Amino acid sequence: MNGYARCSMALAVATAILAGGLNGQSVVMADGKPPASITLLANRIDQVIASNYRGPAVALATDTEFLRRIYLDLVGRSPSVDEARAFLDPIESGQKNSTNAKRLLIDDLLLREEFSRYYAKVLEVMFTERRELIGMFELRAFIRQWLDEGRPLNELCTEMLAADGTGEEMRAAAGFFLNRNADVNLVTRDIGRIFFGRDIQCAQCHDHPLVPDYKQAEYFGILSFVQRTYLFQDEKRGNLQFLGEKAEGNPEFTSVFKPKEGKFTAQQLLPMSMAMDFEPDYAESSEAYKAVPDKGRRGVPRYSRRQQLAVLATHPENLSFNRNLANRLWANMMGTGVVYPVDMHHGDNPPISAALLRLLTDGLVESKYDLRNFLRQIARSAAYQRSGTAPVLENWGGPIGGIAAIDAQLANQNLESVQLEPVKESLESEMAKAAERLGNAREDVGRLQKKIDQARKELLHLMEQRDKDATKLAEIKIKQKLQQELITSVQTALVETEKILKLTPADKEVVGLKSVLVARLKVANDVMPAIVNETSQQKEVLEKANQRVEDKGNWILALANRRLAFNEFVVEARGALRLLRNQMQVVLDAQTDFLGQKKRLVELRDWLVARDKVKQPNSVGKIVAGKDAQAGLVSQQGQILESWRRDYAIRKVRGLTPEQIVGATYTALETGKATQIKAVGDWAVTHKSNAAVLNDAKKRELFINTAVAANMWGMEKPVVRRFSPAPGSPQDVFLATVDQALMIQNDPAFQKWIKPGQGNLIERLSALKDSGQVANELYLSVLCRKPDPEEIKMVMEMLLRGGDNRAIVVQELVWGLLACSEFRFSF
């Protein structure tokens, strides 16, 4: 497929979006190729890479180069001598063809327990960036088991965000938060970086000054998902740490550059318009919790924002997540990401090929996030298997059609890229409209929510009033009762007084008493109707108050139901916006690839023109170009080769990771041989009476590998510490520091590893009488290849010069190869 065809494809894809045919997630092969699912991902990768490349053919790596490469990349070590022979001999003898042997080896390595073990380290380092050693083994074991069971990677990521540390089997997964002390800003930044490939750190205080894509709202969008999560130390469980979560709290932010714009309340928002637009509305705060946070109690809300995050962040619909994960896995295999640095996905740092990134992303999603399948496809691609040797450009005739063809392509490209503009503009306006619709819908909901909140306040007020009215009625009733009692008492007294008067009619004082009582009774009776009236009036008041409370309650319920209906529009608008955002990504990708292709063409063209100039003979046929012009050409040439490496047309020669250095050293030195032999014996002895376990190959492999890994840790810990970047910083950076070199040269521990003993390589080689054989074994063990005649000669000379001190010379030989650049790099 040539560049022209690919450009048409990009344009076709972009145009198809407007016709409504695409959802922005899938790849269309506009050139009539079979649908994606039928062609293998490996082939499609190679097609895209080929379409970007115009240089001379680059061969595949040799079988030995491939051998070391694939072992390092899939199981984190070099092959043992036996493993190397098992792969190389049948090819050499013609029993197997190289292509099939490679396929079989890839499949074999992926199925080994060692693969899960190694990739658990790779992923653990990806998640924690070596932040803490506490819990590292547990987390690695957790991931290893996950991979052993072949479970999907995105769900692993879900657990890493969701786990709170409770539940024994899930405890380790909480490491992502616990290793960062659940520090809100740190966790926010690293979710951005590690899950979405976006380092939005600077957007904490203002929109990112250098990266226009990174908005403050995005930073606070992630933050609002995790802000309620906090570290809880449980005294009842040995002061272990867990994650608690609160049910309230919304971050507000102001820009330090634009303080006058005031405060914004953050919404739970992830990149690419993944968001939670509403949450349940608890009238009573006690309802919001399963366990209310307290000094001795871990808070558990009914509605957990972190759980929502865990789903949204890792859902197959989340394009940012997919792209980031695919890119990071690809970078692990290839040395650099399609986007590199891997945590800088943004417009100013475009993918080297957006089509390739899309392809990988779709491949990962289609494979249901199956790590083995995904890596298998990458490993099978020619891109992965390509040689690291740069092609010789001196005598290369240039691309077919020469400069004229490049010019034609460039012209065509400019034309097409112009055609893309209106597509983009139209999408931009669609997006603006969709954003407005979403804003309106959210506003509707917000307005209703305000009404509900207001009504709730009024309800509280009404209930208060109702209670007051009820109290008042009760008081009046008591008053009426007392009045009635007074009347009754006076009446009783009057009856008694009349009885007395009948007996002593002349008693003036009693006469006087009677008249007093009569007067009192009258007064009491006169007051009574007013009180009765008051009571009935208050009853009415209370009834009304009750009615008001009920009405308000119903009103709130009605509003809540209306809000539900409005929510539907928010959901719909959010979905529409997300769809458009994904479509826009397709257009942006097409644009990226136009620009990328243009850059490639111009670079190649400039070099060809410069080369012609330099080679131009003068009138007497002599080449007269000056030194500067020649040097300029060489540097241009270097840049072109570098670009081709970046385009995956030539394999990147990459430094081993700290874990790979250890794995390769440990294997080369055959340090683990004794441990392995012992483990094999132990297994046989321990399970000799239980044939079922004894012959369970999987369990046996696990047992032996665990023993070897434990033994290797003695080398792994100091070497990794010395060779890895600072904890908490990106770990995919190559480092060559003096103290590392000093360690390999003089560190007593390192010296101990290359002493003969325990059936190791030094011991084995020292025992060999034939110096040529020493050379062969030495190179095969340490560099996984055969020595060439010159190397054999050199080894033999050194052994000869060493005389009887064979073991010392062997140590020197081994040391030299362990310290040489070929060992330190994967070629």
Place this chain on the structure above:
Amino acid sequence: MRENIYRPCGSAQHTVGRRQFMGDFLTAAGVISAGTSLFSHPLGAGEIARRGKSVVVVFLNGGVSQFESWDPKKDLDTGGPFKAIPTSVPGIHISELLPNTAKQMHHMALIRSINSGLDDHGLANNIIRTGRTTRSATEYPELGSVVAKGLERPDYPLPGHIATMLSGVGGRANNAAYLGPGYASVNIGAEKGGVVNTQLPDGMSVTLDSRRHDWRRFANNRFGAKARSAEIDAYTQSYEQALRLMERREVFDISKETEAIQIDYGKTEFGKQLLLARRLVEQEVPFVEIQHGGWDFHHNNFEFHLHYVGDFDRPFAHFIADLDRRGLLQQTLVIVMTEFGRTPRINTGHGRDHYAKAWSIALAGCGIQHGAVIGKTDAKGVEVTHRQIDHRHLFHTYLRAVGIDSSAEFEIAGRKFPIADPAYGPIEELLA
């Protein structure tokens, strides 16, 4: 944090300080002041111009009092018992506890108007060292890492960022953040000299060592014919650098100096480290940090400052004078750094507590206006009254003084990082 009660605040600064104080006090008695050494080697003007710049930080860990050092006050409430004395620059007065340093003031400058906001040891240390407002110690590289990167020269054999200590060897701190461990500080002991793993392994002869390296180079060349890259070069070079470093182990050994010179510097922990620093500056090491710990005097501030500033004054003044005499001061910026000042208020234990609102630091050497005093505090030393400065301005200023463009960015593996806080700039009027 304010504490008025008579007890240490529990920080490491106290315990270290007490031990160091006792030790220094005993040995300081035996120090004899000496004149110009016979063994000084002044540099010619041409050589000076070609030399690489260096930064030496003398970090007074725990928070030195500005009143008892660079910004003495007459006020009876806050000034304390010590007087101000004139210096070699007319009009500048500093505490009478610094009589020797006062004589070097014409090489120095003072900044008396720092308001850095944070008065917690750990946080204040982070911000003053990184020139950023940050809570995390590892988020931004420290000054030493930035200087080591900014003044980096190809093929330079020694580490660019060195922290001296008395007897520690090797080890790399985690203070270079995104610049990577290559720029993190390497601990080098002033007493036993050297970096870890710079001695050949037991039983390894020099002949054997050179033979194994020849063999390694042979193997490198074979690979070099197949593959070339900057990373491969960096890796093979790291071994040659290691060898050169091993050859120059003696640089770290102050016993190679004459007895007279050692006595001039004073055989205190501090003096020994200053002497090592001078040796390193001679070797054009970009950044050296010396620690003088234990300045956190929440109680008996005056008694302790009497001894501590005394312990600091003479060796420090001698260090400046020696650098000047050797022509090194023109290429070296010396910073007397601390994490914050002390309170104007004298507490009931005669101590001063942490104070970040108005405090001072001193600079000497290259790139600055000598005899300059930046900023003022009020008569009681409570508030900055003129030209308020914070850690971010200081960071820019240090870098500019040694010729590093602090407004530029570092590009590390494709990521861009502003060298210093882009919202701030240097103290322009202080720069030479």
